[in-house]
Amino acid sequence: MEAYISEAMAKQLVIEIPIHIYEFAVEDQTRKYQGVANIYWSWKRANQYIPIGFHQSTIASFQPILEMDGFQPISYQQRTIDSSNSFERTLLEKLIKDSFLVVGQQSLYLKRVGSDLQEWQARKIGDVLIYPALSIHVNIINNRVCIGFNMTHKFEYSFTLQQMIEQGNTPSEGMKIIHSDPTTNFTYEFDRIADYSVMDICPLLKKSIYQYYVDKGKQAVIKTLHPNVKVIYAKTQDQASLSYAASVLKPLCSFETMKPHERKRVMDALKLKPDERMKKMLRQMMEIIKRYPYLEFEHNPFLIEHNDYKMIKLEDPTIHLDKIYKKPLHGLKNGRIFKGGTIRLSIFLDEDFNKKLGITKTTVYQFIKIIESIAIQHGVEFDINTKTQETRGKFTEEFFQQFSWEIGNLESIFKGTTVLAFITEEHLSKMPIKIYSEFKRQFGGKWDLSSQVLTEKSIQSFKNILKQHKLEDFNVHDNLACQKVANTVKNSALSFTIFNILLGLYVKSGMQPWVLAERTYSDCFIGLDVSHEDGKSAAGIMNVIGCNGHLIKQTAINGVLAGEKIDNETLKEIMVDILGSYKQQFGDFPKHVTIHRDGFWREDSKLVDQLLGDKNISYDIVEVIKKPNRRMALFDSVADYGKGKFLTKQGVYYLRLNEAYLCATDPRENVGMAQPIKVVQKTNTLSINQIIEDVYRLSFMHIHALNKMRLPATVHYADLSSTAYQRGQVSPRSTNLTHLPFV
Numbered sequence: 001m002e003a004y005i006s007e008a009m010a011k012q013l014v015i016e017i018p019i020h021i022y023e024f025a026v027e028d029q030t031r032k033y034q035g036v037a038n039i040y041w042s043w044k045r046a047n048q049y050i051p052i053g054f055h056q057s058t059i060a061s062f063q064p065i066l067e068m069d070g071f072q073p074i075s076y077q078q079r080t081i082d083s084s085n086s087f088e089r090t091l092l093e094k095l096i097k098d099s100f101l102v103v104g105q106q107s108l109y110l111k112r113v114g115s116d117l118q119e120w121q122a123r124k125i126g127d128v129l130i131y132p133a134l135s136i137h138v139n140i141i142n143n144r145v146c147i148g149f150n151m152t153h154k155f156e157y158s159f160t161l162q163q164m165i166e167q168g169n170t171p172s173e174g175m176k177i178i179h180s181d182p183t184t185n186f187t188y189e190f191d192r193i194a195d196y197s198v199m200d201i202c203p204l205l206k207k208s209i210y211q212y213y214v215d216k217g218k219q220a221v222i223k224t225l226h227p228n229v230k231v232i233y234a235k236t237q238d239q240a241s242l243s244y245a246a247s248v249l250k251p252l253c254s255f256e257t258m259k260p261h262e263r264k265r266v267m268d269a270l271k272l273k274p275d276e277r278m279k280k281m282l283r284q285m286m287e288i289i290k291r292y293p294y295l296e297f298e299h300n301p302f303l304i305e306h307n308d309y310k311m312i313k314l315e316d317p318t319i320h321l322d323k324i325y326k327k328p329l330h331g332l333k334n335g336r337i338f339k340g341g342t343i344r345l346s347i348f349l350d351e352d353f354n355k356k357l358g359i360t361k362t363t364v365y366q367f368i369k370i371i372e373s374i375a376i377q378h379g380v381e382f383d384i385n386t387k388t389q390e391t392r393g394k395f396t397e398e399f400f401q402q403f404s405w406e407i408g409n410l411e412s413i414f415k416g417t418t419v420l421a422f423i424t425e426e427h428l429s430k431m432p433i434k435i436y437s438e439f440k441r442q443f444g445g446k447w448d449l450s451s452q453v454l455t456e457k458s459i460q461s462f463k464n465i466l467k468q469h470k471l472e473d474f475n476v477h478d479n480l481a482c483q484k485v486a487n488t489v490k491n492s493a494l495s496f497t498i499f500n501i502l503l504g505l506y507v508k509s510g511m512q513p514w515v516l517a518e519r520t521y522s523d524c525f526i527g528l529d530v531s532h533e534d535g536k537s538a539a540g541i542m543n544v545i546g547c548n549g550h551l552i553k554q555t556a557i558n559g560v561l562a563g564e565k566i567d568n569e570t571l572k573e574i575m576v577d578i579l580g581s582y583k584q585q586f587g588d589f590p591k592h593v594t595i596h597r598d599g600f601w602r603e604d605s606k607l608v609d610q611l612l613g614d615k616n617i618s619y620d621i622v623e624v625i626k627k628p629n630r631r632m633a634l635f636d637s638v639a640d641y642g643k644g645k646f647l648t649k650q651g652v653y654y655l656r657l658n659e660a661y662l663c664a665t666d667p668r669e670n671v672g673m674a675q676p677i678k679v680v681q682k683t684n685t686l687s688i689n690q691i692i693e694d695v696y697r698l699s700f701m702h703i704h705a706l707n708k709m710r711l712p713a714t715v716h717y718a719d720l721s722s723t724a725y726q727r728g729q730v731s732p733r734s735t736n737l738t739h740l741p742f743v
Helices: 037-046 086-108 161-166 209-216 260-270 274-291 328-334 361-377 386-391 397-401 403-414 425-429 435-446 456-468 479-490 495-508 568-586 605-613 688-698 713-726
Strands: 002-005 007-013 019-023 052-055 058-061 075-079 111-113 116-118 123-125 128-141 144-157 176-180 185-197 230-235 241-245 249-251 310-313 341-349 380-384 418-422 451-454 524-529 536-538 541-546 551-556 592-598 618-625 632-636 645-647 652-656 659-663 677-681
Touching (some): 002 652, 037 058, 052 086, 086 111, 086 128, 116 144, 328 495, 341 361, 341 386, 361 456, 361 495, 403 435, 418 495, 435 451, 451 456, 479 495, 524 713, 541 713, 568 605, 592 713, 605 618, 632 652, 659 688
Antiparallel strands (some): 002 632, 524 541, 541 551, 659 677
């Protein structure tokens, strides 16, 4: 089988690509990264939208700029770039990206949206329009130009702000809104509705918005305007105010803004088999490459050998519960977990289970007894908290309506326990307040208690199993009867759900369900991440894992960061704390430490070298990129009745120099195509092959669930914990350092 990647490497070296370079004076040092954007767009318009790239105060093009449009550079050269200069590499990358987008617009008649080429035809799911798009990314690596690409999707609502307002839904201040037409695609924040219409004089324009579009000759927009159309004030990123007709604006559409039922249907619609996705992407990119005039490529540029990769196949690791197994499911069905114990468990039961859904408390109790029976087989005891009897009849509709006021008085009831909560789908998703988030903030962020939230779906499936096997009336006080039902459930379709619930309870209570059967090359792993939400960056989170995948410690680091980078003071605090924890558990410092950075490593490597060097600890720094904008697949030429078919294989990676793309999962075709992760080694202590093998082994250490994750547990848990910490769902004062409350 031939190995393919969604990447194409140009034949020319960077030093063989002459470009025209125009330098301008830096007018504002505080805004140098915005640079000459205004000149860039002026020159694009004046020169028939030829490819142009800019970086800060420098503009580059493949052909000379004939129309300067009144802008005179302070210097001009025609030359090749210095490939060792990061600024000049970035300049050329931006020029090449712009040129691919221009050619794509012209050759495939696609709409340019940021760095993507979007199709015009949309698929409609409810109120959501789905537009397939080709995402293009350019990197200069080792003096070669690499064009990466990936198939993505853009979302848009089918209704405008005007239609939204007419239906009585007033946009809220700060809500993200978009203006999208054949030539533009801009995102703003909603400010307010003006007290005049599109037919009245707009103070910002000195004319009516209607007249503005008449002057522009925008007939399609003019047809939508009438005296009842509202005028919207919108804010740009730099807080400038703009006025728009509400009929040309839409609320920004994303997974977060979609309704739950829409989100599920949209996600199902996006799932493409590897063969469908790869063939469409490669076909579109080949059409662009055929018409691309500035660089040359191989006849079949997507083969890995034409991109300097070599393919390597890894063996799947085995795991250890009570003995060695190939998969966690086998161990959970047949044996005990690696480290059991006792869980002090509290039950939180929504009264609507009985009142509205007809699920009696007896059925819920039966469910709890069965998961307890299975837990006992795993070597775990439940110590169920009886103080929760004081809450009987309390968790009503009125309670959830006043949740933040009512819950605060109940801390003493749940103190020192892990909480298993049964809350209806309706209360979780259809109330004005987001009950799930409020629940997690109260129990986790304020009370430092781990919690597992279930809906009625699990109980209804459990009821169906009981009915199917005529076990509805089993005696919960009869241990033999409970074991019989438990064994029935363990071998039913519900087993996957039950085991995932139990794994959640185990790891939230500080237990270790399994470890790796063989040790990793590194002694200790540290996962680092910085969380971003609402324009804010939260503190880095550390997640430390030993050489057999055993969790040593996870904790939040207090403080708010200026951006993506973890500052030196915080980094030092992390490293000192980690080494102390490791020595406390194992009696000595590790010989080798691997740092897995979620995303790009921007931290101070010299500080790490100093701190670890003082203790004679060798180390490696590794970037793990979750969304590398690449796809990888093998082409089986004899499959599909000889027509050939693309497929993915778990454990395969493509290696080039110090970086690799790893396929760590292989989902069923109806689930979609596996997305690889990118692994970049920033140091050279261990070999790159050892680094990747450790990353792959740790992707089997997601001890909270049965499904095979594609990320190493270091990065995934660091990501989850940092996000939960920023949302106030994890206590910064937590003493439960071996618990995973965020899964």
